[in-house]
Amino acid sequence: MSLSAFTSRYLPALEAEMQAVVTAPAPEVHDLYGYLRYHLGWIDEHFQPRRGRTGKRIRPVLCLLSCEACGGDWEQALPAAAAVELLHNFSLIHDDIEDHDATRRGRPTVWALWGVPQAINAGDALFILAHIALLRLSARGIPAETVTAALRIFDHACLRLTEGQFMDIRFEQEEEVSLEDYLSMIEGKTAALLSAACELGALVAGVPPDQQERLRAFGRHLGLAFQIQDDILGIWGDPEKTGKPVGSDLRSRKKTLPILHGLRHDPALRALLAQPTLGEEEIGQAIQRLEAAGSRAFAEEQARRHIDQALAVLKAADLRPPAAPALHDLTLSLMGRTR
C-alpha cells in the first residue's frame, strides 16, 4: 500500500474530525469560527465553501501512520492527529501577525483580512480547540491515564513551539546567533510538533515506553531535517514551487542555517547583508558567496545526517507493514528524494 493510498484514506476522516471541532456553537461567534475555517482552507473570505489548497497535513499523516505502524487502530488516533494539525495552524495564524506576512498559500492571511486584534483571538481560539480535539480521545475508548499522558506530550510540544517562535523573533534583532541557539530554536519551532505527532500515534497504539521513545526520536530527526531543507529552499528554492522570490530568506535577513554558516565563514557576506537595502544584484552576489563558502553543502549534509538518523531509528523500531514502508517513503519524499 503506497503512501498516497494511506493519505487518501486518512484525509477525509481527518478533515471530518477537525470540522467537528471547529464549528461555531452559537450565531454570535459565527465569524470567529469563520476566520478559522477560512484559515484551514474550507471556506473563502466571504465564508462560502471552497475546495483548494489546505496545506499538506504532514503532521497528522505522520501521527496516523505511526499509530498503524505500531499495530494500533488509526481511527482511534484521529483526535490526536486533528489536535496536532490544529495546533500547527494556530501557530501559523500568530506567526503571520508577528512576521507581518500578508499572504499564505496564495491567499490573504487572517490578520490581513480581519485585523490584528481578531487574528490574535482567532489564534487563541484555535489553540484551545486543539486541546479540545485531543480530549476527544476519551470518546474513542482511550483510557483516562492515556489521555492525560497524551496531554502531557502535547502540552510540552506546545510550549517548545512557542519557545522556538520566541527565539526566532529574537534572532532577528541579534548580530550573532550561534549554531547551538539556532538548533535549539528549530528543535522547538519545528521538531517538537513532528516528534509529538509520532509519539502520540505510538501512545494511542499502546506500545511500551521504549517504542514510544523511538517514534519520538524518529519524528524529531525528521523535523530537524525538514526545517533545514526548508532553510535551503528559502534561498535556493524554485520560486515557481515555493511561491516566494529567489533568495527570499536573504531579503528578509532571516538567520537560517546556511546563512549562519556563511556569516561565520565569509566576512564579506556579513558586510554585504549589512547594507540597508538588498536589490537583485546583492541577492545574487550573496547566493554566490554562500555557494563558495560551502554553506549550501553544509546545510545539505546536516539535513542528510538527520534523515539517516531518522531512517536508522525507524529500522531499529521494527515497525509493521504496510504503514512502516509508507513512513519510510514519507521521510524520503520530504527531502525530495525517492530512495
Added chain:
Amino acid sequence: MSLSAFTSRYLPALEAEMQAVVTAPAPEVHDLYGYLRYHLGWIDEHFQPRRGRTGKRIRPVLCLLSCEACGGDWEQALPAAAAVELLHNFSLIHDDIEDHDATRRGRPTVWALWGVPQAINAGDALFILAHIALLRLSARGIPAETVTAALRIFDHACLRLTEGQFMDIRFEQEEEVSLEDYLSMIEGKTAALLSAACELGALVAGVPPDQQERLRAFGRHLGLAFQIQDDILGIWGDPEKTGKPVGSDLRSRKKTLPILHGLRHDPALRALLAQPTLGEEEIGQAIQRLEAAGSRAFAEEQARRHIDQALAVLKAADLRPPAAPALHDLTLSLMGRTR
C-alpha cells in the same frame, strides 16, 4: 475564620505553585519567562525581584474556598487555582495588545516594553503553562478521570473567554449592540472563568455532580455581577481608586451595560457620543444624561439581582463553615458591600 485569614493562608502557597510552573527551563528562553514573571508582578522590567501589586487573585481564592467549603483539601486544588489565575493573566497580556493599553496596575504592559510579536508569544506561553499547571493535579493524587474532567471544564472556560473577547472587540465597530449580545459577551469574557474556578474547586473536593453544578452557578452569577459592577465603575468610579479618568469607558466608547441602556433610552446621548472628539464637557453631559435615563440604577439593579442569585445558590448548596461564610463575605466584598 475571616476571609482575609483564608487569603493570607492561601496566597503564599498559590504563588509558590505558580512560580514552580512559570520558570525558564533553559537559559535561551530566560527572557520569555522574564516577560511572564514581570507581568505576574514578581520582578521588575529589568528582571530584578520586586514586591508589589500582583492583582487581586480573586479567581484562585474562589477556587480554593469552593474546595474547602465542599469539604475538600484546599492544597489538592492548588494546581487548579494556579491554572485559573495563569489563564486570567494570559488573557490580560493579549487583551492589552488588542486594546492598545500601554499600562496596567501602574506599570507598562508587556507589549509596550517588548513589542507586539513577543507579547503575543508571551501570552501563548502563559496559555499553555496554565494547562501544564492544571495537569499537576495528578501529582497531588487526583485520579486521571478527575484530571480529564477538570481539563474539560477548563478548556470550555478558555474557549468561552476567547469568544467573549472576540465579541467585545467586534462590538467596538458595531452601531447597535443588543442586551442579549452584551450578556453573551460577559458570560464568556468574565463569568466563564469565575464559574470554572468554583466548579473546579468542587470537582477536586469530590462532591456529586449536582453540587458541582451549584458551585458553577454561584461562580457564574458572581462573575456577571462582578462585570456589571466593573461597568458601573468604568463611568462612576473614583479616579483615585480605579486609576482611570472620570467617565473612562465613555471616552473609549465602550459598549458597557449602562451605556447600552442609555443609548437605547436617550437619543440625545447617541448624538452626543457620536461626536468625533469627547472633551471634559461632553463627558460630564453624557454622565448626567445616563443618570437621568436611569442607566446607573438599571445596571445597579442587574448587579444586585445576580448577587442575590449567587447568595441563594450558596445557601441552597449548604456548604461547610468556616469556608462557606468566607465565600459569602467575598461575594459581598466584590460589590463593595459589607452585608
